Amino acid sequence: MELLEKVELLPQKPGIYLFKDERGEVLYIGKAKDIRKRVRSYFQGPKDTKTSVMLSKIRDIEPIVTHNEKEALILEDALIKQHKPPYNIKLKDDKNYPFLHLDLNEAFPRLQVVRRPKDDGAFYFGPFPSSQSLKETLKVLGSVFPLRKCSNSQMAHRSRPCLNYQMRRCLGPCCNPVDPEEYGSLVKQVKRFLQGGAEEVIKELERKMCEKAEALQFEEAALLRDRLQALRKVLEPQKIVLLDRSNRDVVAFERDGERVRFFLLSIRGGKLLSGRGFEFKDVGLPEEEVLLSFLTRYYQGQGFKASNEVIIPFELEDASMLESLGIRVHPPLDERERELLEMAFENLCLRTEGTYSLLEELRRRFHLKKIPHRIEAFDISELSGEEAVGSMVVYLEGRPHKEAWRRFRIKEVKGIDDYGMLEEVLRRRLLRAKEEGVFPDLLLIDGGKGHLKVALKVLKEMELEGIDCLSIAKAREGEKEDKVYLPHARDPIPLREGKRWALFLKEIRDEAHRFALSYHHKLREKRLFEGIRIPGLGQKKLQMLLEKFGGLENLKKTKPSDLMVLPGIGPVLAQRICQYFSKEVKK
Numbered sequence: 001m002e003l004l005e006k007v008e009l010l011p012q013k014p015g016i017y018l019f020k021d022e023r024g025e026v027l028y029i030g031k032a033k034d035i036r037k038r039v040r041s042y043f044q045g046p047k048d049t050k051t052s053v054m055l056s057k058i059r060d061i062e063p064i065v066t067h068n069e070k071e072a073l074i075l076e077d078a079l080i081k082q083h084k085p086p087y088n089i090k091l092k093d094d095k096n097y098p099f100l101h102l103d104l105n106e107a108f109p110r111l112q113v114v115r116r117p118k119d120d121g122a123f124y125f126g127p128f129p130s131s132q133s134l135k136e137t138l139k140v141l142g143s144v145f146p147l148r149k150c151s152n153s154q155m156a157h158r159s160r161p162c163l164n165y166q167m168r169r170c171l172g173p174c175c176n177p178v179d180p181e182e183y184g185s186l187v188k189q190v191k192r193f194l195q196g197g198a199e200e201v202i203k204e205l206e207r208k209m210c211e212k213a214e215a216l217q218f219e220e221a222a223l224l225r226d227r228l229q230a231l232r233k234v235l236e237p238q239k240i241v242l243l244d245r246s247n248r249d250v251v252a253f254e255r256d257g258e259r260v261r262f263f264l265l266s267i268r269g270g271k272l273l274s275g276r277g278f279e280f281k282d283v284g285l286p287e288e289e290v291l292l293s294f295l296t297r298y299y300q301g302q303g304f305k306a307s308n309e310v311i312i313p314f315e316l317e318d319a320s321m322l323e324s325l326g327i328r329v330h331p332p333l334d335e336r337e338r339e340l341l342e343m344a345f346e347n348l349c350l351r352t353e354g355t356y357s358l359l360e361e362l363r364r365r366f367h368l369k370k371i372p373h374r375i376e377a378f379d380i381s382e383l384s385g386e387e388a389v390g391s392m393v394v395y396l397e398g399r400p401h402k403e404a405w406r407r408f409r410i411k412e413v414k415g416i417d418d419y420g421m422l423e424e425v426l427r428r429r430l431l432r433a434k435e436e437g438v439f440p441d442l443l444l445i446d447g448g449k450g451h452l453k454v455a456l457k458v459l460k461e462m463e464l465e466g467i468d469c470l471s472i473a474k475a476r477e478g479e480k481e482d483k484v485y486l487p488h489a490r491d492p493i494p495l496r497e498g499k500r501w502a503l504f505l506k507e508i509r510d511e512a513h514r515f516a517l518s519y520h521h522k523l524r525e526k527r528l529f530e531g532i533r534i535p536g537l538g539q540k541k542l543q544m545l546l547e548k549f550g551g552l553e554n555l556k557k558t559k560p561s562d563l564m565v566l567p568g569i570g571p572v573l574a575q576r577i578c579q580y581f582s583k584e585v586k587k
Helices: 005-010 034-040 051-059 070-085 087-090 131-144 150-156 180-194 199-214 218-234 288-303 319-326 335-365 418-436 449-461 500-531 539-549 558-563 571-586
Strands: 015-020 026-032 059-067 098-103 111-113 123-125 249-256 259-268 271-281 310-311 328-330 376-382 386-396 408-409 441-444 468-473 483-485
Touching: 005 059, 015 034, 015 070, 015 199, 015 500, 026 034, 026 051, 026 070, 026 087, 034 059, 059 335, 098 180, 111 131, 123 180, 123 539, 199 218, 249 288, 249 335, 259 288, 271 288, 271 335, 288 319, 310 335, 319 328, 335 500, 376 418, 376 500, 386 418, 386 500, 408 418, 408 500, 418 449, 441 449, 441 500, 468 500, 558 571
Parallel strands: 249 310, 310 328, 376 441, 441 468
Antiparallel strands: 015 026, 015 059, 098 111, 098 123, 249 259, 259 271, 376 386, 386 408, 468 483
């Protein structure tokens, strides 16, 4: 599937998006109120150099939806600190979003801005993704709740009340007798306000704003309007940060008769750091057994010290195995946990709806025996029979599953024999599949009708005829479209330009070809590398030159002046290198 096609399948919801390269490494993490609209903008209009280079490296786009833009901003910050993507270089500082701190143990508590919450018994509200919004909020709180503003040191040395007292923004406990109960009641109101009881304050501000407007005091009315907007913005509910700073996971789960799918949100230190999906074949077990089996396998593999609590969709009667791993599993206990579980389910649905319809379309269009949840594609690469290799790329649930990709060095077939090489690779792969019990739903072969016949022959001889098989042939000269060959069908099906299923199959075929070709080039370069003999040029220096100039072909085009700027390469050695490669080019 082409990248632009993937963009059109992104959700039109708030959240974050991760740009990934061909190795699955995160290049850039961004946030958006509308993920599809924001990502689409990257591919429209003129680009600066940095953006153009980044776009050329993108091979996948991963979305994670949130409830609102504020959550997206906070999640973006957490993921950037976790992944440290190269194109988020300006955001790679260690700054945390600010919190409001209210220490109830002080004689006259005050609101302070802090960056790192502590387990000190104080009350924290936040985080605030916008420092400007926080300043506006403090202004509002100061005008409504006249708590002291000065520090403990300033309060101890003050001889007369400050300007805040004159402006009725502080009761002046530094110099005036203040009833502790009255002040304590004020502190409780602040706490109630910060915990969500803001409606009364908002109504009061709205009333004052209308009064100012009616009195034609438009400047003051506008100031109150701005404060109202800032207050509503910072009070927008968010679930990304849990102030108990706990470690927990949230697991969503669904099944459709053929597949079982999970989506796991990981919360560490109170922050949602990642989301990850899992898919398995449905073997027909009860839902409780399926969920318990997944959780046990996952957390045994983690050695599980990372999390001590897991929120799941329903109660598990037998959770003793999980408790033995040091974790507690339970359904949502409050509204916050229910909203986190809803977020996990929303992300799970986004990953299955689009993919499922695509795979179902492949099944119907090519009359496959089953939905191709696991697709394995194969290609052969060789030059006159030399350094012959094969490749296998795996797509699981419509996405590259690179952990399972394999390269094969041809061992048995000699000379130019594309069919024989394909047969060798398929036999080796399917023998391993029988040993491991992991079989593809669909084999996709890069080639024509002859290649398809070879694959069908291998499947029959290995008694695996239940596996579907297709081959894709590139368009010949004068033809416009590639073709898909089906078993027992006389005519191939053209890969229609712009069709989603066609783009998807082309993507898989092209990945298999690229994967095989890169391995072939690597082996050729290794053989050439071993054959280079230049006095004064050892393997380390040669490797440095190859990395610097991007391979042998580019190295052959260099001049002595290009080489002499590198460490350890003098004029004599530079001349030898250029003379050696000039002779190689003439050969």
